[in-house]
Amino acid sequence: MTVRVQTEDFDVSTELAALRAQNPKVGxxxxxxxxVRDLNEGSTVETMELEHYPGMTEKSLEGIVDAARExxxxxxxxxxxxxxxxxxxxxxxLVATTSAHRGxxxxxxxxxxxxxxxHAPFWKKEKTEHGERWVDARVTDDKALERWGLASVNTKPE
Structure with a gap:
């Protein structure tokens, strides 16, 4: 399975070993x-709660995987x-990719x-010393996506 959304923690070594084992051509x-950081936008973060739409989120992540493979x-x-x-x-x-070469x-x-x-439909709510707040999308994330020739779903038309 290439996409999982779960509440439990993951073991990076186990996940990478399983991914590598799928293909002997991996170099x-x-x-x-x-x-989770303990500080965001100048406030101490006590907890972060991530919400999603089951089914829709996995489908979105699978589309991202397909785009990378293409x-x-x-x-x-x-x-x-x-x-x-x-x-x-x-x-x-955890995002992990394998290929024949490092590039x-x-x-x-x-x-x-x-x-x-x-593009992934996750919503983050932080609890800080000032109360709870929803975390907005960042302009820097939109800019990072632009270098791949893609537009963010968060980008507002002008």
Whole structure:
């Protein structure tokens, strides 16, 4: 399975070993692990709660995987994304890609993460010392996606 949305934590070593074992032609593995920060926009983050629409979210993530495989044929992709209540230092997301060579592994991993940040239907709510707040999409995430020739679903028409 290349896409999982779950409440439980994941073990990076186990996930990477399973991904690598799928293809003996793998010469490179690149991964990104996103974690909960204890500070965001000047406020201390006590917890982060991630919400999603089951079924819709997985379908969206599978579309991101398909887009990466189309750009980098022979690349395998894994996305594990957590939902529910998380605390500072908790792992949120694992994006891992494999390829015959490092260039495609690095590029596809970065592409998947950029695409995920702007297109995956997750909603984040932080609890801070000032109360709870929803976290808005960042302009920097939109800019990161633009270098791949794609527009964010968050971009407002002018």
């Amino acid at each position: 490179a593995v690149a991964c990104f692990i996103g974690t 750009r980098w044929p022979g690349t395998d992709v894994l996305i594990v994304h957590r939902v529910g209540k998380l605390y500072p230092l908790d792992q949120i997301v 495609n592994a690095f590029a596809s991993c970065e592409f998947v993460m950029d695409y995920l940040k702007t």
